[in-house]
Amino acid sequence: MGPVRELQLWVLPNNGYDTVPTMREHLAPFRREHPGLGLGIWVRTEESMWRHLFRLLKNPRQKPRPDLVQIPSHWTGTFARLGLLQELGALDPALDLSRWPAALRDHCRAGEGGNVYSLPWWIGVRVLYYRKDALRRAGVDPVSDLGDWEGLRGACRRLAAKWKSSTGRTHPVANPNPRESISLRDVAPCVWGRGGDFFASDGSRSLLQREASFRGVVDYFDLVRNGWMPLKGPSGLAPRDLFDGSAAMQISGRLPRGLPGRAVARRAAERAREELGAVPYPNAGGRTLLTSQNLAIPADSQLPRESFALLRELAFGVSGASYAAAIGALPSTERGTDEALQGYPALERAFRNSLDRARMLPSIGSFGTLEKVFDRTMDRLVQEVVGGRCDERSMREELIHAGAEIDYILSLSGDGA
Structure with missing residues (x-):
């Protein structure tokens, strides 16, 4: 008899065309431990992930619906505020963020000291x-x-x-x-x-x-x-x-x-x-x-316990560390990062120097939306470059317009109030 339940995992294209086979390979131990649980893996670009998550809010009957999603950590506050994400403390009252560096913890919560809605999976530092x-x-x-x-x-x-x-x-x-x-x-x-x-x-x-x-x-x-x-x-x-x-x-x-x-x-x-x-x-x-890719469970998942087991496997387990190594990412814990860098002595110094002076994007509840405003401005300027029309005057004007739109969103959202 085949699996009677199937978890839907939505991820970003972490390993290009090999994202799904790499994911399946590193989740083989989890699948063996849960023989009655199927696993569907969907790959979304950041743009399509953003759109699909908003569609879930607009249409509660839309299919397919994910049970576990990968999101850039700074999206956590936006989607938690909209009620899309499951509060993880309800699934594990003993959940402790101290295993991760302090810089990553704010992006797991909705607001300073608030409930936890996502957990770090892997990180990058430029x-x-x-x-x-x-x-x-x-x-x-x-x-x-x-x-x-x-x-x-x-x-x-x-x-x-x-x-x-x-x-x-x-x-x-x-x-x-x-x-x-x-x-x-x-x-x-x-x-x-x-x-x-x-x-x-x-x-x-x-x-x-x-x-x-x-x-x-x-x-x-x-x-x-x-x-x-x-x-x-x-x-x-x-x-x-x-x-x-x-x-x-x-x-x-x-x-x-x-x-x-x-x-x-x-x-x-x-x-x-x-x-x-x-x-x-x-x-x-x-x-x-410093960026972090996090994992979160949608609030309407029909398999929240099973989803949290998979989240733990990826965020805490051996599968998560081996997956990070396979795609060239840094594990999200300090110990994991240290071990990963030791394998690249020619690169280690540059990465450690960058980690010492790295910072996260600000923990603002509406940041996901604000980033989209800024990126649309960048896309318009890129088209100006392609057309040979981009100069400092047009760049300044576009940034002024973007700043005004961002100020308006901040005034409505209450961030910083």
Whole structure:
């Protein structure tokens, strides 16, 4: 007899086209321990995940409905406030967040000291990767030339003149954005490095109109305005990156993915790794971005106990740590992160330096919505770049408009009041 119950797990494309098989492989122990429980795995982009979760609110009868969802940690407050998420303390009164670093805990709750609605799964902290062979050919010294944004600009100029990737691309820097666009998370370290920010410290208003914030956005856009970083082409295929030989540098929050099992592919991957180096995010010692991918249970799940068992397996169990290693993510606990970094001695120093100066996005209840407003602005500016019309005046105007919309949302939401 087949399973009579099936959990629906919705995840983001954590491992590209291999997301589902990788997920199934690492959940094999859980499935053996729960033989009467089926498991359906759905992969959503961030955009479609956001839309589908809102559709669940609008239509209680919509199918399929998830039992466990992966969300960026800063969405927790938004969806908890809307009543979409299950309060996890009701499923485990002894639930304790102390196993995770303090920086991650606020994003598990809805409001300071409030109930827990999500748990960390894996984290990322941004560094600048480079290929040693490409930098050597262009005469770029990663230590002296990649310490700040001006140094990165100079490296891009030299690489653009002298380097071509193994796939024929001439963009020195791969675009870390999965849509090959630009988002709030992409520009955040540049904004912070300039001494700017997105919101006032009490979360009551936007700071996008401030000169330091504006300059940080301009810094990042220089990469695409000068043709050093690609924007999405017409093919619709997955973006190419430094790890497949398509760029000399890449900003990334992950470690290299696990080595392939096949001997030939494994040797090729090992050779590629030997050419990898990393430096801290090049914003002259400013703050960099720490992100967390969390797991949450929808409030209307028909299998809340089983869903929580799966959540625990991923957030606490061996499956979670091995899955993080397979996709190149950092485990969410300090011990897990330490163990993961020890396996990459050539990269460890850059990651530890970045972790020491990393910060999360602000814990604002409406942040998920505010991020969408900002990212729409970035998308409009990207289209201006593609059309050859983007200049500092248009960028400033767009940020002023975005700031006004954000202020209006904050005034309605009560954040910072």
